[in-house]
Amino acid sequence: QVQLVQSGAEVKKPGASVKVSCKASGYTFTSYGLSWLRQAPGQGPEWMGWISPYNGNTYYAQKLQGRVTMTTDTSTSTAYMELRSLRSDDTAVYYCARDLSGSFHYFDYWGQGTLVTVSS
Amino acid sequence: DIQMTQSPSSLSASVGDRVTITCRASQSISNHLNWYQQKPGKAPKVLMYAASSLQSGAPSRFSGSGSGTDFTLTISSLQPEDFATYYCQQSYNTPRTFGQGTKVEIK
Numbered sequence: 001q002v003q004l005v006q007s008g009a010e011v012k013k014p015g016a017s018v019k020v021s022c023k024a025s026g027y028t029f030t031s032y033g034l035s036w037l038r039q040a041p042g043q044g045p046e047w048m049g050w051i052s053p054y055n056g057n058t059y060y061a062q063k064l065q066g067r068v069t070m071t072t073d074t075s076t077s078t079a080y081m082e083l084r085s086l087r088s089d090d091t092a093v094y095y096c097a098r099d100l101s102g103s104f105h106y107f108d109y110w111g112q113g114t115l116v117t118v119s120s
Numbered sequence: 121d122i123q124m125t126q127s128p129s130s131l132s133a134s135v136g137d138r139v140t141i142t143c144r145a146s147q148s149i150s151n152h153l154n155w156y157q158q159k160p161g162k163a164p165k166v167l168m169y170a171a172s173s174l175q176s177g178a179p180s181r182f183s184g185s186g187s188g189t190d191f192t193l194t195i196s197s198l199q200p201e202d203f204a205t206y207y208c209q210q211s212y213n214t215p216r217t218f219g220q221g222t223k224v225e226i227k
Binding site for chain 2: 043044045046047055058061097103104105106107108110113
């Protein structure tokens with residue numbers, strides 16, 4: 001069965017960086033894109049960007065350009081999301097999600113979420 | 121960015137009730153509209169895609185309709201496990217954007 005398993009919770013100080021991992025299993029990793037999303041307390045999810053594990057192509061949300069980097073390691077079927085220059089409003093649960101694309105795009109499998117807390 | 125607006129933001133209903141949630145896009149998105157259910161402490165789970173297609177494994181009491189800018193999610197007979205927050209999401213273009221959510225509570 002398809003599973004996306006994320007790394008554990010992180011506490012960071014403002015200005016620091018965080019790197020969250022997402023290990024995929026149960027499907028061919030390079031056959032599907034992966035999106036990263038985050039959800040601040042009491043808010044709807046926010047899409048952060050997308051990566052193709054097949055060729056490493058990325059597309060980032062404009063508001064995060066320059067602060068976010070998404071990568072994959074196909075040897076371990078793991079995706080990574082690094083966010084730099086953290087601010088208090090980056091405090092959120094971060095999710096990876098498989099991006100099912102064809103005629104229609106939607107997120108059909110999600111990781112369990114990683115809480116990132118930014119606090120001095 | 122395409123803005124997605126849901127209404128109501130919350131509702132109270134009883135088991136067995138018919139429930140309808142609406143979602144409006146700030147521009148036409150054809151039928152590139154998905155619905156997700158989220159329970160506390162869990163990741164969202166897709167219920168509907170392409171506005172009216174039921175995701176495999178989702179209960180048949182869920183249905184979706186709409187095209188262009190106006191969409192609805194209907195639960196034909198609310199069950200105890202349906203008490204959750206529901207989000208619409210457009211996949212017409214990037215950035216993918218979500219509504220603010222509709223919380224369905226027990227009356």
